[in-house]
Amino acid sequence: MPTPTSGLANAMATAYHAGEMEHVIALAAQAPNTGDADESTLLWLGLAQQATHRYGPAAATFHRLSQLRPEVSAYWNNLALACRHSGDTAASEQAFLKARSLAPEDAEVLYNLGLLYLQQRRWLPARQTLMDAVALEPHFIEARLQAAHACYVCGDNSSQEAMLAGAIGWPPQPAEQALILAAMLAVQGDLDAALHTLAHAQLPPGPDAGVMRLRIAAQRIALHERSNQVELARDELRELPLGTLDRLPPEAQGARAEGWSAHAALAMRGADHAGAAALYQRVLAIAPDDQGRAAAAFGLASACDKQGRQHDVWQALQTAHAAQLDIARTVLPELLAPDSQPLQMADRVVSRAAHEAWRPLSSPSARQSPVFVVGFPRSGTTLLEQMLDAHPDFQSMDERAFIHELIEGMELFGQHYPADLANLTQTEADQLRAVYFRRVDRALPDRGQRRLVDKNPLNMLCLPMIMRLFPQARIILCLRHPCDVLLSCYMQPFRSPAFMVLCSSLQRLADGYVQAFGQWQKQVEVFAPRLLEWRYESVVSRFEASVAGLGEFLGIEDASPMARFSEHARSKSFISTPSYAQVTQGISSKAVGRWRGYREWFEPVLPTLRPVMQQLGYAD
Template sequence: MPVHFEQVLECFQLGQWENTERLARQLLADTPEFVPALQVLAMTLAQQGRASEARDLLQRATQLQPQSAEAWINLGNACLECADLEGADAAFGHARTLGAGDEVAYLLGHGLTLLGNGNYVDAQVLLKAAFEREPDAPDVRLAHAQCLSELERFDDLAQCLQGLDADALDQQQQRALAWLLAQAGRDEAALLLYRRLLETAPDDELRIQLALLLERLNRVEDAADALAAVAHQSTTPMRALCAARVLRRQGEASAAVAELSAALALPMTSAMQAQLQFELAKCHDQQAQVDAAMQALARAHSAAAEAFGQRSPAQASAPVLGWLQQRLHKPMPAYWQTPVADALPDDPVFLVGFPRSGTTLLERMLDGHRQLDVLDERPALEVMIEQLRSRQDWQDDDLDASLERLAPAQVQQARQKYWQEVGRHLQPRGRLVDKYPLTMTRLPYVARMFPRADWLLLLRHPCDCVLSCHMQAFGINGGALAFASLESTARTYAAVMQWWDEQRQRAPARVHVLRYEDLVQDVPAQLEALMVFLSLTVEPEQLASHHASAARSRRINTPSYAQVVKPVNAAAVGRWERYRAHFSQAALDVLAPWVTRYGYRLD
């Protein structure tokens, strides 16, 4: 009795894979060039985990219908299932030449292929286009989110995940979502989803991811418990990274080094290698092994630069600190200091300083005051600036004129954009403290938009700042390239501080300056002076900020998350002196004027 294609389809739709395969093969025995049957058989085999056989069938389908974009897209997806990225790229390329360039199936498939190849910038273009066409499709949204995560665009990632219902996803999608929620800083949602997944389908990868999140939330003992359930033979770079972080924080640096050394012999991406080497440097530093720490840092920065070049070739070749070219060339007009009359909140307090100067410690103290609310390293100001710079008449190289051309209504629109972005993260009850260290390099924009803003500038010994920045994994981004060596970091420090000094002459600002060393030596006195500057009084909670930080359920959104849960101490003061032999004379010469200017010493 002959088999009809309708019978094959009915079995496929019922999920009867064995019957579908049997009937499809019978049909193809009589009509071997019937492409729909080939495609259904391929999908049936894929459902049974036989991706390679499915790919062979779909390859045959493209030979029978070489002008069918759909056939090439199906082949591309089959190649993806087989981890054949080269084949997938070629198949999707054929589909594009046949006019499929605007179809979501093509955009998603080719975007995932580029993502797998590490070509994140081009992948983002395709996956963003797919997301704009089908924002409610979970597979599309998750793919776009994954790309944003790889590009470390975490604020955009959080927006992309907004409203995605975990209950509507299959288990594999839920696993991907849990990791992405953690990357986006949506910690409570991530924790809940990890717990649910581990109840229904526990495995080591999920336990490791959960442990990484718990450590990031300063729940070190909980992280150790999650990691203890991982099979000892599960030696992966991710497990080693997690174990090393937990062990180091438990004071077991030697054991952490052993974990990392074993993992570094495994194959891994340059981005992962950078993370392991940065962690290894921290462990050596904890053991006072200065030379070993510096060797690990050299390897870490080399791997980070390679990863950044792979992820974003155009940005990797762009000038480091290029945004410092945006500056005022003449004194700002007096009318900029006129308060803006609108219904928006009071102008913010901007907490700034060169990275690793202690701004996170001070932020935690300020957040303990009932009349202050801290925005913790969120790019609200940058979003506002990007809106301004998108104007057709905007000229970065003539910032004076560009800011002066703004009409009152445009200033108000920019201010509204800023507060709109702030509102995405918190609803201030008191005055906002916007903590973003390098906002100090945005002084002209703040002067124009927030004439009643106050500034808190935190200083630290320039050599300690430089060493700490060089030792820190800031992520795979262009700014981190400036910290690749002690000498390059010293030049970066000088460039930023020189810019600040110069621009303050052209845009006077109300600034309270304090030094990290003075703050940790006498918190009450330094905090008292600062609060007087803000026309507030010190509250008891501010003097025990480490307790609030340790109890906090939200993550502390900076690399200093592990330090600020400890009582204030001076352990980090003068750390650079142990590393003095690794500071070249050129680096010390660059820093010397700033050391003197801020009242420090090199001898």
Template sequence: MSDPKKSQSAAQLLAQGETQQAIAQLTAQPHDEASQVQLRELYIGENDVEKAMPLLQTMASTDSAEGLVSASILALIQQDLTAAVSLAEQALQRQGDLATAYNHLGRALQNSGQSGKAIKSFKTAIRLDPYYAQAWHNLGHTRRALGVMDEAVSHYQKAIECQGGYQSAWYNWAITQSVMEQHEGALKTFDQLLKINPQHTLAWVNQGLAWHVLGQLEKAIECYDRAMDLDPDLAMVYSYKGVLLNEMQQSEQAIRCLQHALSLDPNEIDAWCELCDVYEKTNQLAAAEQANAKALALDPQHPTALIDAARIDKRNKQFAAALAKLEQIQVAALPVRKATEYWFERGAIADHSGDYEAAWQAYRQANELARQSPRFQAVDATAFEQRLAGIRQQIATLQPPPKATLWQRLRGQGTNQTTAVDDPELGSDLCFLVGFPRSGTTLIDTILSVHSQVHSIEEMPTIETVIKAIGQAGGQHRDPQWLASADWSHWRQLYWQQLKQHATVSPGQLVLDKLPLRFLEVAFIQQLFPAARFVFMLRHPGDVVISNFMQNYVPNQAFVHFSRIEEAVDMYAQCMEVWQQLAPHLGQQLMTVKYEALVSQPQTVVDKLCQFLRIPFQAEMLDTDRRLATRARVSTNSYAQVAEDINQGSVSRWRNYQAQLAPYQDQLQALIKAFGY
């Protein structure tokens, strides 16, 4: 016989989240059927088969309706779906109002692919017992499987109301939020689950994924590392961390992490896909092809593997084969982030194939999808405009460019500062490589990096750290009054400290500090380092705008403006108008290099550049293999282009899109004329 009071007491404890107390109370009643049923449901609901098994075996041996329910559960565990359905139906023949029988009949039906009947069974179980947490939870599962996410969430929440410590319900609620791209909400739900059980490995893994999607990479790593501590043999977490390390461009670490995931589980297809991606981005195409072949062998229709295969075909100039790979993918079924990648790749293939209208439409689709990402939406779209406004105010305060620039004055005869231009502390061994993104800065960087007297720092926040520190100290790096009284020695020292974190520079080496959009801050940089030089890469405005529109960038305050062509044109025009006002202040400290001249006459241009930098020309700078050997990985989207021999294939690409650029021709024409195109 069952004691209803004991069952009610345990139910109250479960509702309050006092799970362990409830378990202790139920375990102390081995001969009370209702208590044992509650315990069984609790264990099965949490998928703890090991603890449930003794109960199931004992109860299945009894001649009762609940005994038949237990037998049905055992059959489901053994994947005997026909028996599981039959035994649950026999239990209902024995006791027609048994909520547990309807619940487990629903589970068996759902696993048999009969979702409609399963939903009906779960709803009947809930009608018979409105506080049946596991039935609410299972109904949520069924609704999620059908894509009805809002209802699934409400059912998981109802399960938690009935059983506050129901870990599986908390977990699946958070997972559903992640699927719905509600990542901040998912993080809060995972936090609640981890308060209940700090040892929940999969909660740590998926919390890491949520942080990763939101761009909080360090927090994601912390979660992955915690999961690894809890379960060192869980292949998926090493795979996910490898994905993150690849995004952080820590290629060697990413490869090690992914290879470890595959040593734990050779069938971890996501690890094979990411390994392919690392190899492709580091221009190891043979290794990328091998990893891709492994992924496709596991699942020939895996979307990521097919996109990777298409990308490799594209790089091998097999454009028809690449397109055929993409056409195998059901795009409508892809999550937004993967669909974005698909359309960018499709655009690139169409562009290389000469189908420019198809390419344009693909890039438009890709960019519109990119705008839906949580990272994109988290960026303040007005911040860059505000930055430009601040720079314009700064320009208004600058004195007109002197007839003799500071560089010329320092070199002038008869002054007591003739050696200042050769003072490393003032930047005599510094060159800042700048230019609008996609203007050729990466190409010239890899060329100069080969030189024995040059050390390149590629896109590290050296100057930016100084500017940030000035702001934290209450200063304004664009304010003439602050600049007039600045302790330049202190801020230079901070720069050199930052530089040492990213590179070991030998005495006498020229430091090439590259960050394209840093040209907007040259007025400050020149005051900080009056002896430094600047190389500005210039490219046809049409090619620059088109190329930026075609890039799958990680969103930041600048790059979010490239997702629509009208914004890309406007941003480019504003930045280059600012540059036209700043450039004269650099005088002879500035050399402008046209991309078109560089790729058509590389030796002539590089020789002139070497003269400007006061280093001897070295022929090996133009050797493709030597250029690639200077770094483990090119950190920009230009990694594939710079892996090729210097060529003119990207010159005048804008002509293929004249119709699309026509509405902005007037805006671009003034700059085209000003830059001599």
């Protein structure tokens, strides 16, 4: 910012710092049009115009400054801000990129550019730009929060957690930001930090404060329900009566939708499925964005399913998946190409000959290795995870993508997966295991000597990496009738853009399922892992025998604690998967064969599934 060199510029600066923006603008009319004073007076004028939301005139003023002194990054940055606020996003981006080229180490410029990308819903460049800003200024909290939000939308859970590290100690956030932050903290299982964030949210002035209190109450209720604290959620629901929501003005539709959604979730918990369906229909009618429409439509489908209204279920699911495809299109549009591959690892295989050429390496014993729980999503992996976690000798870390991240790390260093697994040295393999366990230790700092349970369904596509690092590990493949699996996937609001696309139709799902099991069978034949097949239908019908067999496979003398999994699950503060409510209710056969009520929609995909169904021992 230049030093004022004229009396007029000094007067404008004094008025600006006193908050007298109209006086600054009035003084600017006296400015000469040439000389050194012109730059100073233009600067104070532009800043005052921005402060009074005169963004069009501010853009014109900073455009003049950027032409007068094109080497000054701050002028381009302010020009970009004024253009963004006036709605000229193309000019805004061009000016931000110029500012960045002049000052590549300026975190503020990167932050502002990242906000522009967020406004444009260009999530991937927003994510990278905001993370670059944080790399330059690690204590730039606003940048960390917005970077985390972009990571959240992109499904980058690890980077989201890194951006939110220490968030419970951040200063109170404006209420709108606090709602976003609390939602992200809850997704990563930090309920206390989420509630703390909401409790300290800074409310807006005036009548908007009352609406924001309702939104915060709705989110608190959702957090309690999501963490299985149903009675606490019901207590809080008293702060959110339906009559109050109905009386909100038209401009408060978002608050109304969030409140109705909270009521609907608890109606589902109370088996008032008709009431929940009516509420979700009301939310769907006013949902402000794709995320809101998808959530309401999935909720409506679930409520109709409980009432046996299959045609209404299917109609709601069409709406839900259309909204999710729109979300995925803004994040990873290439996933919607006809030849896209949502299951990225499904074509990565090691041949028998390639495996025989692997360099021999020493590795941990079975008891020093994780127990890997794998299978296609919605195959009963969460049920098994909670059973294992209920045993005092084991501890699960909820669903983490650490094995996938090791593969990504290899490729970032120029190695090809899985081909270069053959060439790993002992030191490199030890380093990969060390990276894995460092991440585990951050997730489970109190694990001690308990055996680790790594439950991530699609680790089934990463068997080469598992067998290279942990060849003695016990691996449990969860199986369930493929049609029940597909129906359950189709009815779930997955956050991953890749899974939004994969689950957008039964045919895509069937193709993905067949592809995943085709790769799995090839790799099992090559590696011959120490494997147990855990069949959901057998667990439901012969629970005690299944628990005993599981204990024998894992070398457990007393497997009985695993039978008390539902009690254990109710004591946990957070379970990340869609099964968070079901696993607290014990074993039930209600989900077995549920797909048959939807057979008319499955008929077209049965020819795709039938070979795998027969291979796995299932009939249609």
